[in-house]
Amino acid sequence: MNADDFNSFFKELWEDKEPFPWQSALMKMVAEQAWPETLDLPTSAGKTATIDIAIFHLALEADKPPLERRAPVRILFTIDRRLVVDDAYRRACYIRDRLAEAKCGILSEVAERLARLANSNEPLKVIELRGGLPREPVFIQNPNQPTIVLSTVDQVGSRLLFRGYGVSQSMRPIYAALVGTDSMLILDEAHLSKPFEETLRWIRRYQSDAWAEEPIRRPITVVRMTATPSNNNEGVTLLKDADWDHPVLGPRLNCAKLASLVSIKWDKEDPEETHRVLLETLTSKAQELMEKMSDAPVIGIVVNRVATARQIFERLRSKGDAVLLIGRTRPLDRDELVKDYLPRMRAGRDEGHNPRPLYVVATQTIEVGADIDFDGLVTEAAALDALRQRFGRLNRLGTRTQVDAAIVYVDYGRNKNIDPIYGTALVDTWKWMKQKAGNRKVIDFGIRAMKAMLQNEDVASLLTPGKAVPVLLPAHMDMFVQTMPVPTVEPEVASYLHGKKTEPEEVQVAWRADLPEELKPEDELKIIEMASALPPTQLEVLALPVRAIRDFLAGLGREDITDVEGGESEDEIEIRHERRYAVLWRNEDLSIIHGPNEIAPGDRLVMPSSYGGLDEFGWHPESKRSVRDIGDEAASRFHGRQTLRIHGSMFSQWSDDLEITNKAEKLLRDCLDRFDEGEDLSNLCYELIENLLGLPLKENVKLKLAKLQLNRTEIPYPGGVLLQQRPEITKSAKLMRIPLDEHCIDVSELAGSFAVACGFPDEIVRNEMFAGRFHDIGKADPRFQLWLYEGNPIVMRKANELLAKSVRAADWKTIGINRNQAGYPAGTRHECYSAAMVEENEHALDRSDDMELVAYLIGTHHGRGRPLMPTVDDGGTLIRYEVDGKKLNFKGKHNLELLGSGWSDMFWRLNRRYGYWGLASLEMLLRLADHRQSAKEEVMQDEA
Numbered sequence: 001m002n003a004d005d006f007n008s009f010f011k012e013l014w015e016d017k018e019p020f021p022w023q024s025a026l027m028k029m030v031a032e033q034a035w036p037e038t039l040d041l042p043t044s045a046g047k048t049a050t051i052d053i054a055i056f057h058l059a060l061e062a063d064k065p066p067l068e069r070r071a072p073v074r075i076l077f078t079i080d081r082r083l084v085v086d087d088a089y090r091r092a093c094y095i096r097d098r099l100a101e102a103k104c105g106i107l108s109e110v111a112e113r114l115a116r117l118a119n120s121n122e123p124l125k126v127i128e129l130r131g132g133l134p135r136e137p138v139f140i141q142n143p144n145q146p147t148i149v150l151s152t153v154d155q156v157g158s159r160l161l162f163r164g165y166g167v168s169q170s171m172r173p174i175y176a177a178l179v180g181t182d183s184m185l186i187l188d189e190a191h192l193s194k195p196f197e198e199t200l201r202w203i204r205r206y207q208s209d210a211w212a213e214e215p216i217r218r219p220i221t222v223v224r225m226t227a228t229p230s231n232n233n234e235g236v237t238l239l240k241d242a243d244w245d246h247p248v249l250g251p252r253l254n255c256a257k258l259a260s261l262v263s264i265k266w267d268k269e270d271p272e273e274t275h276r277v278l279l280e281t282l283t284s285k286a287q288e289l290m291e292k293m294s295d296a297p298v299i300g301i302v303v304n305r306v307a308t309a310r311q312i313f314e315r316l317r318s319k320g321d322a323v324l325l326i327g328r329t330r331p332l333d334r335d336e337l338v339k340d341y342l343p344r345m346r347a348g349r350d351e352g353h354n355p356r357p358l359y360v361v362a363t364q365t366i367e368v369g370a371d372i373d374f375d376g377l378v379t380e381a382a383a384l385d386a387l388r389q390r391f392g393r394l395n396r397l398g399t400r401t402q403v404d405a406a407i408v409y410v411d412y413g414r415n416k417n418i419d420p421i422y423g424t425a426l427v428d429t430w431k432w433m434k435q436k437a438g439n440r441k442v443i444d445f446g447i448r449a450m451k452a453m454l455q456n457e458d459v460a461s462l463l464t465p466g467k468a469v470p471v472l473l474p475a476h477m478d479m480f481v482q483t484m485p486v487p488t489v490e491p492e493v494a495s496y497l498h499g500k501k502t503e504p505e506e507v508q509v510a511w512r513a514d515l516p517e518e519l520k521p522e523d524e525l526k527i528i529e530m531a532s533a534l535p536p537t538q539l540e541v542l543a544l545p546v547r548a549i550r551d552f553l554a555g556l557g558r559e560d561i562t563d564v565e566g567g568e569s570e571d572e573i574e575i576r577h578e579r580r581y582a583v584l585w586r587n588e589d590l591s592i593i594h595g596p597n598e599i600a601p602g603d604r605l606v607m608p609s610s611y612g613g614l615d616e617f618g619w620h621p622e623s624k625r626s627v628r629d630i631g632d633e634a635a636s637r638f639h640g641r642q643t644l645r646i647h648g649s650m651f652s653q654w655s656d657d658l659e660i661t662n663k664a665e666k667l668l669r670d671c672l673d674r675f676d677e678g679e680d681l682s683n684l685c686y687e688l689i690e691n692l693l694g695l696p697l698k699e700n701v702k703l704k705l706a707k708l709q710l711n712r713t714e715i716p717y718p719g720g721v722l723l724q725q726r727p728e729i730t731k732s733a734k735l736m737r738i739p740l741d742e743h744c745i746d747v748s749e750l751a752g753s754f755a756v757a758c759g760f761p762d763e764i765v766r767n768e769m770f771a772g773r774f775h776d777i778g779k780a781d782p783r784f785q786l787w788l789y790e791g792n793p794i795v796m797r798k799a800n801e802l803l804a805k806s807v808r809a810a811d812w813k814t815i816g817i818n819r820n821q822a823g824y825p826a827g828t829r830h831e832c833y834s835a836a837m838v839e840e841n842e843h844a845l846d847r848s849d850d851m852e853l854v855a856y857l858i859g860t861h862h863g864r865g866r867p868l869m870p871t872v873d874d875g876g877t878l879i880r881y882e883v884d885g886k887k888l889n890f891k892g893k894h895n896l897e898l899l900g901s902g903w904s905d906m907f908w909r910l911n912r913r914y915g916y917w918g919l920a921s922l923e924m925l926l927r928l929a930d931h932r933q934s935a936k937e938e939v940m941q942d943e944a
Contacts, residue, residue, distance in 0.1 A: 001109055003031035006056050009106045013052065013098055020249045022238040023049045030057050034070070036236040038190070038224040042447045043392025044252045044347075045239065047225055048088045050186055051077060051148060055095060055110070055124065058146055062113040066759025072221055073117065074140075074183040076149045078156050088188075090371075092126040092148040099123040118145040119757065129155050140178055141932045143924060144757045153196050156185065157497040158505070160203065160220070162480045162920075165505050165602065166538070169484040170863025177924035180207070180917040182218040182758070189367075189389065190224035194466030195499035197224065202472035207917055216918030217759070227388060244448075251398030257391050257445040259377075259405035261430075261437055266412045278410055279308070282378055283315045285406045286359060289376035290320075292404065296354045298345045300374035301361045302390045304382060304421060306619065313361040313617075321358045327365035329618035331539045332630050332637075337617070347373035347396040364421075366393060373397065381409035383425035384432070384462035391445035405445070407433070423465040432462055467499020481916050483866045494601075504601035506543040509582075510536035513629035513649040514720060515608040519581040519592065526718045528590045531583040531606045533717035534645060540634035541604070542619060549605065550596035552613055552621050553580045582607045609649075629653065632704075642707045646688065647720030654701045667691045668720065675716060685714045685721060737788075738937050740779055741883070743804035746936075748772030751929035758925070763849035768925050771857035775926065776804055777888065778833030780881040783824040791821030802881075805937065827872040833879060835859035836894035856910055857926050859896065859903070867907040869897040 006027040010019040019027075023046060029036065030053060041047045058071040077088050099111040100123060114123035120142065127139045129151035140147055149156075158165040159175040167175055179185075180203070187193055187200075200222050205211070207219035243249050264281055267274045286301050301316070303309050306326050313324040323341045344354040364382075366372060367389035373396040379387065387407065395403040409430050410417075419426045436453055437443040444450070470476075470491070479490040494502045514530055516523070584593045585604040593599060607613075609627040614620055616628075629650065635643040646668055651661040671688045675681050689709050693702060708723045715722040752769040760768075779785070780802050788806035789796040819826065835858045842851055859865045876893040896903045910919050 001060060001106075001113075003028055003060065005106055006053070009056050009110060010049075010052060012105055012107050013095065019049065019052075020046050020246060021240060021242040023053065025240070026050070026238055027053050027056065031060060035184070035221060035223045037222070038226065038236060040227075040237045041225060041239070042227045042253065042451075043389060044396050044398075044447075045243075045249065047188065048077075048091050050223070050225065051075060051088065051092055052095065054184060054186070055114075055146070055148070058117070059110040059113040062117040066757065067217060069759075072182050072184040072218070073144060074147045074149060074178065076151065076156055076179065076183055076185045077188065078151055078153060078185055079188045089126075089128055089150045092150060096124045096126045096148070114146045117757075118142055119753070120145065124148065126150070141928055141935065143178070143182070143754055143921075143928055153187075153193050153497055154494075154506075157196050157199070158493055161199075161493050161496060162483050162916075163493040163505075166508060166604070168863075169486065172483040173860075173863065173866060173920040174924050174927055177917060177920040180220050181216065181921045184221040184223060186223050186225060188225050190226045193498075195469035195495075196497050197222075198469045199472055199496040206472075206474070206477060207915060212915030212918055213913045214918075215915050216921050219917070227385075227392070252396070253398070253447045255395055255398035255400075255403075255446055256449060257394050257403055257405060258442050259391070259407050259445055261433060261441045261443065262406050262408045263411045264408065266410050266415065266417075268415060274410060275308075278380075278408065279311050279315065281408050282308075282312055282380065285378045285408065286312075286316065286376075287319065289378065289404055289406070290357055290359070293375055295351070296357050297375035298354060298358045298360060298373070299376045299378070300366075300372070300390075300393060301359065301378045302366065302393075303361075303363060303380040304419070306363055308380070309361050309363050310620065313359075316359045316361065319359070321356050323358065323360055324617040325360060325362040325366055326618045327363065328542060328544065330542050330614070330630065332634055333616055333618065342372075345372050345374070347371050349373070366390075371396075374403075375400065376403060377405040379405070379407055381407055381426055381430055383422040383464040384429045384459060385464055386422065387429065388445065388450065394445075407443075421464065425462055425465055429462045467501065469499050470495055472496060477916055478911075481866065481911060481920075484863050485868055503545050503547075507546055507549045507599060507601070508541040508543050508604045509549060510541050510604075510606045510631065511609045511611075511614060511627040511629060512536075512606050512631055513609040513626070513653070514645060514647040515583070515606065517608050517610040518579065519594070524592050527592065528583060530718050532590055533715060533722050534631055534635055534643065535585075536604070536606060536631065537634045537638040539638055540630050542614065544619065546599060546601050548619075548621070550599055552611075553582065553596040553599070553607075555580065580607075580611060626652075642704055642723075642725035644704050644708055644723045645720055646685075646692075646723065649719075654697045655695070657696070660695055660697070663695060664692060664697075671721070672716070672719075681714050681716060681721070685712070685723065686710075688721075737799075737801070737803050738805040740776060740802040740804040743933065743937070744773050744776055747775060747926070747929050747933045750933055751926045754925045754929055758921075760925075764922070767850050767853050767857070768922070768929075771854045771861075771926050772929060773883070774838050774854075775834055775858045775861050775930065776830065777837055777881045777883075778830035778835075778879070779804060780879050781824075781830065781833055781877050782879075783822050783877060784830055786822035787819050787824045791818045805934070825872055825874045827870055828874050829862070829864060829870060829872070831859055831862055831864070832869055832894045832896045833877070833890065836896060837879060837881070837888055837890045840890050841888040852906055853910060853922070856906055857923060860923055861926050861930060863927075865896070865903060865907070867904040869901075869903055871897045 007019055007024055010023070011017065022041070026039075039047070039050070054071070054075045058073065058075075061069045061071045077092070079088075098107060099114065102108040102111045111123040115121060123146065125140065125145055125147040127147060127149045129139060129149050139149070154165055156179055159167065159172075159179045162172050162176045164172050164175045185200070187197070190197060200220075204219060204222070207215070209215050239253070244253055262281060262285065264274070264277050282301055282303065286299050290297060290299050301312055303312065306328065309324060309326060313322055316322045323337065325337070329337070341358075341360075343349060344358055345360055346353075360372070360374065364386065367386060372393045374394045377390065377394045379390050381387075382390070391405065394405060417427070418424060433443050434441075476491050479487050480493070492502075492504050494504050512531065515527060519527070582593050582605040584591050584598070585606070586600075593605075599605070609629050612620075612624045612627060614627045615623050615625065632644050648665045648668060651664045654664065655661050667688055671684045675684055686709065689705050693705055693709075697705075708725060711726055712723045713726050715724070748769045749772070751772040752765050755765040755768045779788075785802060786793060786796055788803045789799070790806070816826075835855045838851070838858060839855050856865075859869070864870060874893060876891070879888075879890045881888045895901050913919075914922060
């Protein structure tokens with residue numbers, strides 16, 4: 001297979017569609033030379049085919065030794081917008097599925113090569129990386145698995161800097177290694193992410209040989225794509241005559257997109273009247289375009305603020321079908337909107353896909369990556385680059401002979417009005433358009449016409465301004481790599497992603513119907529227990545600026561926020577407190593917050609649904625309507641097993657008939673009363689489900705109840721019961737127990753195989769295997785073993801076997817009881833004893849090449865110790881362990897938490913030796929091996 005086979009690959013992949021000339025040329029350039037740093041490509045030119053090229057390049061080089069392979073194994077397609085309703089994600093999923101089902105031909109050969117690289121049956125993984133939540137698993141368990149990741153600057157950038165948004169402290173090094181090594185970051189519309197670009201340049205510098213004694217190879221590769229270069233010399237211009245004349249691409253590049261310029265005067269005496277006129281003008285222009293067109297057109301209305309979009313949407317929804325697209329939407333809600341509306345407005349839709357005229361009201365969130373095609377467009381004035389992106393959604397495929405558009409501008413006269421997003425570029429762009437439009441007041445935003453107008457022009461002042469970005473100094477990186485515990489004072493990571501004066505990490509919010517609206521002091525523990533019964537997943541949370549959620553809890557409900565990542569930070573405002581509360585998840589601990597000022601960046605909140613603030617289209621703080629609780633559906637999808645809470649507050653979502661919901665509540669109360677009297681919960685739940693199935697509930701609820709009738713677990717919580725699906729075959733407690741020696745051997749072999757496949761030198765492979773062999777020997781502590789045997793010394797003595805894992809308790813409360821019975825102090829870390837035992841018994845072991853690295857890898861394999869170990873009140877222990885006929889003994893306390901132990905000094909020495917991301921990648925190998933082996937053991941247990 002060689003680079004010339006790309007055309008055949010593309011044609012077979014896309015069922016006889018030929019690649020565009022520029023795509024074939026880029027493939028040849030990548031294979032023979034390297035990826036260019038910047039690609040100058042207009043909207044609708046097929047930029048997402050860079051994913052196809054990257055995948056084919058990886059397959060092309062899959063047989064090469066790891067250090068000779070230039071194609072990174074992880075492809076990060078990154079954009080600076082939240083609404084990933086884009087053809088990039090769908091395209092990646094399509095490629096994954098086609099490769100998985102390929103039986104012959106070039107597709108099959110590519111799939112086989114990728115699968116061999118991963119040493120698995122899965123040629124390609126596709127991940128949509130959203131904000132995580134504590135205890136969620138890492139997105140990849142094999143460092144050599146070819147993977148396409150679709151995400152945003154916030155999610156990728158924060159992970160790269162060891163501060164992953166929504167990622168637990170313990171998992172941050174793994175994410176930093178996965179994103180920062182053996183990866184290629186394709187930064188779409190890079191002109192929107194200038195601060196992040198500058199940070200990436202510093203990161204590349206810190207990944208160079210100059211910043212480590214023994215640098216780990218394969219640093220991150222960065223490829224910029226932009227439709228709006230800031231000057232004519234920026235980027236590799238890939239479009240040639242063959243592209244402009246191409247029968248498919250040519251019409252997209254050559255079609256005209258005429259836009260009339262509409263100006264309204266600002267009334268400084270009555271700003272509200274100006275805003276009303278703006279709304280009326282945008283709405284009327286949209287209606288005019290709709291009336292001019294026949295059949296069932298799709299008219300886009302794109303504005304600069306969420307509040308403006310809401311107001312226009314409310315005006316137009318009474319005129320016909322309308323949909324609101326904003327970035328601040330829960331992922332599950334967004335998926336439903338896409339399912340319902342995307343077929344009606346996507347590029348290349350058939351005539352029957354949109355049976356009725358449709359208004360699409362949106363914010364900047366559709367500017368990048370959205371595969372949407374408007375028949376007409378009305379847009380609020382913006383910077384030139386933003387307008388070009390918006391016009392990229394108009395007549396996207398160039399199939400219409402004529403399209404009309406309007407750009408509406410508020411003229412502030414001599415009054416200075418600096419837009420919070422576009423700065424002075426908005427006014428400068430308007431002046432430039434007026435000059436180009438002349439007396440006709442019409443300007444052509446077609447790609448060819450715009451290219452001609454911009455020839456030899458300095459457009460820097462017309463583009464969205466980038467904020468100043470702080471210099472990423474070594475001292476700052478030294479703080480960022482301290483992941484657990486983090487420094488008390490550290491730089492704000494958001495400023496390195498979006499520039500200075502940027503809002504810090506956002507708050508992730510979930511709504512739950514089973515939380516009471518009113519907080520009574522005596523109910524706090526009960527409310528925490530209710531929230532912890534079903535932890536929220538990433539599919540149901542909404543990311544909001546700190547100030548927005550503070551305002552909402554204070555009862556202010558301000559909606560006029562921007563819809564871009566890294567918005568401008570604002571000063572604190574004086575807020576009016578109401579009796580609103582939320583359950584706070586911070587570092588896996590739960591508590592109640594009683595006032596808005598207790599909220600900090602990065603927090604995760606669960607609020608009562610009765611507070612409102614959200615509808616099916618997204619963030620709507622003015623809404624008083626109860627928010628739909630999607631916790632069960634989100635958990636079911638995320639964990640892959642049916643989950644359902646039966647609680648009185650959920651019944652209103654199960655039926656619209658009050659009489660039916662009252663009957664359901666009575667059935668639930670009877671079940672819980674009988675449980676309190678001592679009856680078996682499993683039998684009671686079976687009876688409850690039988691009775692609920694007899695009620696005329698919604699069909700989707702009945703389907704869930706039927707699935708949970710037999711194969712389930714039941715967890716009672718205040719006011720209800722949580723049901724979760726489980727395998728039909730009852731697990732054997734005996735087979736649940738995993739021998740310690742067996743587990744360590746398997747992890748050792750897996751870590752070694754990962755290291756070999758990644759191309760690490762032999763000494764690193766041996767160190768990884770050595771660390772894997774001894775990573776869990778601290779579990780030989782008699783107290784830990786008694787904990788694994790559920791605090792039962794008789795069972796432990798009878799079994800006479802050291803365990804790595806045992807029967808999983810049904811809940812954390814039971815786990816805590818077992819630990820107390822075993823006498824194992826809360827917070828004690830077995831990995832600390834593992835590391836201490838290796839150091840203590842070094843004389844009795846076959847030395848590794850780097851015993852310091854081995855001890856470090858063992859001690860950090862659960863994420864602690866970067867740079868300090870936790871302090872625990874532990875009186876010490878006596879541990880005996882035998883491996884390969886050699887007896888290891890340890891007596892006393894490990895003392896690794898002490899400053900004099902040398903642990904933190906070792907952390908810094910190893911960072912200097914291997915580099916920030918290099919050391920993290922060495923940790924990643926062992927930790928992923930441990931994760932993967934543990935997952936394999938769980939599957940074995942489920943099948944037992």
